[in-house]
Amino acid sequence: MSSRILPRSFYARDAVTVARELLGKIVAHGETAGMIVETEAYLGGDDLAAHSAAGITPRTRVIFGPPGHAYVYLSYGMHDCLNITAEREGEPGCVLIRALEPLEGLDIMRARRPGIRTDRDLTSGPGRLTKALAITRADNGVDVTHGDLTVRRPEHQQHFEIDVTPRIGITKCADWPLRFVIRGNKYVSR
DNA sequence: GTTGCGATAGTCT
């Protein structure tokens, strides 16, 4: 199974390409796993919506580090959100994982998300999926090309169309078309 | 089905 883990070269490209190609891939953490159905690219340069826009700080250091690592930050004081770093080392750029389709460990996910109505709410949002897969800031900076938190190729990736829209929940660069979703997938966030 | 709003804490100015 480890042969299906995406290699570092997959991530050592521009963040837009990585964001598009991560759709349909699988995030696995421990006994739980899901297929990526929604991503957003955060760039360097004049992308003022990116955390890295303020330069290298204790928090943003990993975004400037080598590609293929997890950047996990606290959103709105409550939710941990998962990104995967892109671009070559020294260049900022990352991909926010906004939604998954649950694949493995559904019972574990349900136990971690008490109170939800349907399985649709399990991982259909950046704060939701980290809770369901138990990804926290303790995973910040880990290498996703080996270890407990990995991104893999599915055995049979089915064909899908990609919809492109502006990113969600930001005020700067709010009209840039950098959000990518699998068309028609019911686990895409609202 | 929809809209509106409060919670909550780390990060940087």
Added chain:
DNA sequence: GACTATCGCAACG
């Protein structure tokens, strides 16, 4: 001290 790459619940209809 302001701001935030969100979520869940309550009040509608």
